[in-house]
Amino acid sequence: MEKIRSPFRGIIEDLKGRSACYKQDWVNGFHSGYRILAPTTYIFFASALPVIAFGEQLSRDTDGSLSPVESLASTAICGIIHSILGGQPLLIFVVAEPTIIMYTYLYNFCKKRPELGKKLYLAWAAWVCMWTAFLLIILAIFNACTIISRFTRIAGELFGMLITVLFIQEAIKGVVSSKFPKTRKARSWRYGTGWFRSFIAEYGVPLMVLCWTALSYTIPSKVNSGIPRRLFCPLLWEPESLPHWTVIKDMGKVPIVYIFAAIIPALMIAGLYFFDHNVASQLTQQKEFNLKNPSAYHYDVLLLGVMQIPGLNNSFQSWFQTLICGLLGLPPSNGILPQSPMHTKSLSVLKTQMIRKKMVKRAKESMLQHASNSEIFGRMQAIFLEMDRSSPRAVDNELRNLKEAVMKSDGADDAKENFDPEKDIAPYLTVRVNEQRVSNLLQSLLVGISMCALPVIKMVPTSVLWGYFAYMAIDSLPGNQFWERVFEGDHASFMESVPFKSILIFTAIQFGYLIICFGVTWIPIAGILFPLPFFLLIAIREHIFPKLFHPEHLQELDAAEYEEISGTPR
Known part of the structure; x- marks a missing residue:
């Protein structure tokens, strides 16, 4: 309550903490030299390929109103802004699946109403973004991010596992089966020279994308030309891609009743982004990474809100930020899983x-x-x-x-x-992360450049994209104690101090709750409310778990591992 009565306090503290290490963020990146290219390439593919796939899905669901071009543009612009002005530069901004679901819902709503229709769909979506931005900025000003410290290990692990399951679900929808070599462990292989093992470990994933794309063109001519299916999206300079960039001129044509009605979906999107963005930031800065620099939850939510305001022109942002969302008709981006923790892991290596x-x-x-x-x-x-x-x-x-x-x-x-x-x-040697801004900036620039490379990107089979979804899901599992507790042989120290019965009950509860959260995502329209069970988990953790488990055992199993990192500016 004290922080709620002190508006702007969290933002000011975040700015003080991050400004002290801002210069060092750039110095660390440039001192890495060519080595920064490995995590940059890795996270670029982790950002661009899902965005392209989601963009194609959005194109199908909105009858071409939006496409991979807009998804890539949003990811690139928001990523560049955040890498330069953001508080936590390890966060990766991407147009994610929840945004696609929400924008599909908005499109279906507009189609059924003659006053809006397909023509004013993006204009009304821009108003939704306006209200969403307003709500996020209010949350940031009144220090709402303090609630994130109430999320313990179980919440972070469950959310990470849910995202993993959703990614695997998307992969299964696209392809029946895929096999992924563990190239990230190539450094420990017993064959090949040292430089070869390092090269495979660092660049194996993009190489496999290129190799499978090339192999897809070796299919005999007798096979139907539609096999394998490839990406369909308009090019940056084609007529289908041009009307979106000036949608702000249509915002005044939206009836006043629908301008205020946009508050309803904005409430859902703001809640979704607030939770998704903060949990991604929390898992990006988890204790195991030993980060030195302070967090910036409040300031990052403020910036997330500002980046969604169409046509805003004030002291918080320069001219290029006015292009976000409404002015360009772009679906918003936010910090997401699993790319953000994957970025930190690659920099720790x-x-x-x-x-x-x-x-x-x-x-x-x-x-x-x-x-x-x-x-x-x-x-x-x-x-x-x-x-x-x-x-x-x-x-x-x-x-x-x-x-x-x-x-x-x-x-x-x-x-x-x-x-x-x-x-x-x-x-x-314990884990050390190269905390810097260069890799995020470079990968965002590459995403922007890829918009001009759409003729080449359209050559990639969609099966390769869905296979990459499965790879990302699997690659995000190491480090998730829930996963390791169930499937791995090596366990944490709590195995020696916590009775097996307590571990079994705790894991069973966690697994059951994961199924419930996954089931919520299947509910039509209401599926976008999947963060609600995680907020409910705060009350369950504080009031029910202490009655089921011994306090010392609960502390071992579900310690508050993901609290804000105070850090010391360098």
Whole structure:
């Protein structure tokens, strides 16, 4: 209540925290050099391919009123704005499935009303965006994002699993079956040279998209030309794509009653975006990633609202932000799952690789110079301090096990023989994320450029897109404790302190709730209200779970892992 009575407080705190590390966000990106291209390419495909698929779905459902062109444009523009002005630059903005469902509902509503019809569909949708933006800005001003701290591990895991199930559902709808090689683990393969394994691990996914697209053109000529089915979308310069860009001129033609009626769908969209965007941000910054920079929930929701206002022209945004939504007739984008946490994971691989590589190099140099054990460790520690910018005390604690590995033998010669920098450093390094803005900016620019490459994109078989949906779903599962608790052999430390019966009951409840949430998405029209069960979960977690589980066991199973990260500006 105190924060509600202090409007703008959350936004001001977010701006202070993020402005202190804004310069470092760019420095970190440029210091990565060419290595930043691997996570950039990875997340570009993770953004562009689903957006194209959703855009084609939207084109079918709206009789061509919208197409992949508009979806790509929205994703690119919102992504560029957020990567430059956003609070949490690791968030990936994409036109997502809930937006497609909502815009389809708006189109069907307009079709049934002669006063609107297909002609004023986008104009009325622009008014919906106006009201949505107003509601999101109000939520940001009055610090509504504080409720996100009430979501514990179970909520984050359930939402992540729900998105995974929805992605697999879309993949199954498109193709009967697909097989995906685990190229992300290629670095541990026993065959091939080091550079080859790294190349496959970093660029395997885009290579497979290109390879399967090329193979689709080797089909014998006797096969029907419609097999495999390929993307259908108008090109950027074709007449079908032109009317959308100036839809703001039609907003005044919408009857006044429908302008105010637009508040109703706006309430649903605002609630959906508020939840989806914040949970995506929360999972992008989860504790396991060890992020150093502070969060910016309130400011990001404010920016999300501002980016949806058609034709707004004030101090909050420059001219290009006036193009979002209404003025260009674009479906809105927001921070989503699973792309946002996937982005953080890819950057954690990059940062850890960079630290490990330099530490290995320094250790080998020290061993050639016949340095003592303590000197070898001291030089590696100096490299870690230089690259991580943590406090010396924190680094001492973190590298304690590595120090023991280096110093494990009293005989200096034996220690050097037993300690292999290539193999023995990596296991002792915790996750480190290269927190920067460059990869998000580059991938957003690539999405924008892809609008001009539609003649090439139209060559991709739709089955490849749906296969990629399944790959994204599977690739997002590692790290989800619910998934690992059910299917994996390696479990967390709670297995030793929590009775198996409690773990079984907790997992069964979680699984049952997942089925309920998935069932809600199948309800016609009301399916867009699927975030409601997650808000209800707050009350269940606080009032019912404590009666079912011992407090210590509940803390182990469902600790508040995803609270806002206070961080320390660097």
